[in-house]
Amino acid sequence: MTTSQKVTMFQIALQQRAASVEALLADLLSDMPRNGEISRPPRLMAAIRHGVLNGGKRLRPLLVMESAALFGADNLAALRVAAALECVHSYSLVHDDLPAMDDDDLRRGQPTVHRKFDEAAAILAGDSLLTYAFELIASEETELDAQAKVALISALARAAGLGGMTGGQALDLQAENDNPDEEGIIRLQAMKTGALIRFACEAGAIVGHATAGERERMAEYGSAIGIAYQLADDLLDVTANATEMGKATGKDAAAGKATLVSLYGVEWTRQQLTGLVGQAEELLAPFGSDAALLKDAARFIAERQS
Amino acid sequence: MTTSQKVTMFQIALQQRAASVEALLADLLSDMPRNGEISRPPRLMAAIRHGVLNGGKRLRPLLVMESAALFGADNLAALRVAAALECVHSYSLVHDDLPAMDDDDLRRGQPTVHRKFDEAAAILAGDSLLTYAFELIASEETELDAQAKVALISALARAAGLGGMTGGQALDLQAENDNPDEEGIIRLQAMKTGALIRFACEAGAIVGHATAGERERMAEYGSAIGIAYQLADDLLDVTANATEMGKATGKDAAAGKATLVSLYGVEWTRQQLTGLVGQAEELLAPFGSDAALLKDAARFIAERQS
Numbered sequence A, B: 001m002t003t004s005q006k007v008t009m010f011q012i013a014l015q016q017r018a019a020s021v022e023a024l025l026a027d028l029l030s031d032m033p034r035n036g037e038i039s040r041p042p043r044l045m046a047a048i049r050h051g052v053l054n055g056g057k058r059l060r061p062l063l064v065m066e067s068a069a070l071f072g073a074d075n076l077a078a079l080r081v082a083a084a085l086e087c088v089h090s091y092s093l094v095h096d097d098l099p100a101m102d103d104d105d106l107r108r109g110q111p112t113v114h115r116k117f118d119e120a121a122a123i124l125a126g127d128s129l130l131t132y133a134f135e136l137i138a139s140e141e142t143e144l145d146a147q148a149k150v151a152l153i154s155a156l157a158r159a160a161g162l163g164g165m166t167g168g169q170a171l172d173l174q175a176e177n178d179n180p181d182e183e184g185i186i187r188l189q190a191m192k193t194g195a196l197i198r199f200a201c202e203a204g205a206i207v208g209h210a211t212a213g214e215r216e217r218m219a220e221y222g223s224a225i226g227i228a229y230q231l232a233d234d235l236l237d238v239t240a241n242a243t244e245m246g247k248a249t250g251k252d253a254a255a256g257k258a259t260l261v262s263l264y265g266v267e268w269t270r271q272q273l274t275g276l277v278g279q280a281e282e283l284l285a286p287f288g289s290d291a292a293l294l295k296d297a298a299r300f301i302a303e304r305q306s
Helices: A003-028 A042-052 A059-070 A075-096 A119-138 A146-160 A165-178 A182-207 A212-239 A260-303 B003-028 B042-052 B059-070 B075-096 B119-138 B146-160 B165-178 B182-207 B212-239 B260-303
Strands: none
Touching: A003 A059, A003 A075, A003 A260, A042 A075, A042 A119, A042 B165, A059 A075, A059 A182, A059 A212, A059 A260, A075 A119, A075 A146, A075 A165, A075 A182, A075 B119, A119 A146, A119 B075, A119 B119, A119 B146, A119 B165, A146 A165, A146 A182, A146 B119, A146 B146, A165 A182, A165 B042, A165 B119, A182 A212, A182 A260, A212 A260, B003 B059, B003 B075, B003 B260, B042 B075, B042 B119, B059 B075, B059 B182, B059 B212, B059 B260, B075 B119, B075 B146, B075 B165, B075 B182, B119 B146, B146 B165, B146 B182, B165 B182, B182 B212, B182 B260, B212 B260
16 A cells, blocks of 8 residues: 555544544433532533544544454543543643634634633643543543553543643743754653653553553653644645645744744655654554554654645 | 630631742742653742742641541641642632733732733733642652542532633623622532632542541531622622722622622621531531641631631
């Protein structure tokens, strides 16, 4: 098969997994109170669903599910952990889009939550989604032992919090003034986008009760594709247009924000991406053909056009 | 002893517990990266500490620690769960104070986080604190079995999320337009402020490995004092002045927002408070003198002047 045929097959698999996780999220995030809840405010729920059920690629859920499958893990438990991670990812986008943060009007071609509803609804929708992610993993309906749940919650909170995603977002907001060097940019990106992608792959290993060594291997694979994800994103900010991306582009350059692409150029970045795909494939080598889809995921991330 | 002597003794106990939880939070939320964190952005950490280490009464932590002590539970584990709950409470105040929400400039006599720093810092500080609460409970350093941790995380997420605190805040923002009736106001308040106080008391029972019946009894005690807390708050909004409260007062009336005080008057509210204190004391009766401080807590909440 050619690379582009592989990417197309991967996209079909991605769409299948996306449909599963969206069906679960639509059910979980309906207006109907459950598990002893007093009430679910309909307008808040509508804002939450607008922030989650928006045609996202669901790359992180796929990484959770495929990583769990490597270790023969239960599909439904992995799907619920994948949905929890997508709640965290969605909350981060809803808050990042706020006027006080990146101030974006569009997300995947649709108005952002604060544009469609209002800022208060967007803040509360994000807060609710973040909280719900932990509820979902801890839930009795998620059929995992308590130790695996605690390991997942601990790893997710560390990836999403002050030493991970929110810390990285804080560094990113300061980057326009701080002008970080290469080391600073790498650290910022590892925290802002890398930590959650790394968690996705590690989470699959936890759900599958992998050994400590296997868990570390999957986390390293996650780190490699997390770096690739951000490099591809920075490339697209330079090369794509807003219609393809469904959001504003060229913003980093306009804001005078340094990226590795702006420091080292497009050609260097493409070479780095090739190297990272190779690294990801090496890490997955012990799993043989079982890891074919995860290898394709690395290539898809490095080559994506939107 | 007179009631006012009891309240004074309670306040001394409250200050002692507050000092413990603040010392722990100051240590946990320092600038120093820990547990494999890549980095802690200093400005984000400063915003977080401004939102948490601000001389709050630490009522919820006291409820966790005293409830746990009823069941002979380990002090340090209870203290860490208490600190996690205070992170959730603090995050909710930081976000509630934002311009898009209640738009408050002062909190306990100090500038709110978005006034001292900026809106983006306040959003990220709140997000980080909420995430950190779950990290803290799940942490290996919190010496509790995995089942207790999962029970705590599940109950906390339900109390803080879309069927609890954030849901209640969403209802509260709509209340100016919706004009809820008595039932609607009670539901809103049970979610917005009641759920987290209920959790505080239930959490102590979980940390102490109480029976299901004892856990339910502590949750009911928490519900009673949670209602009392909100009624006392509504009374103070009518009767106190901004200097005593360290924040703006009379805001509900100015916003045309209905409270049970505005519906039924000050005298009715005082009678309700007396009834709730009696109910709390009855629920604690089986614990005898071990529950003396929790009985005082109910009275303190009903009678507080700030």
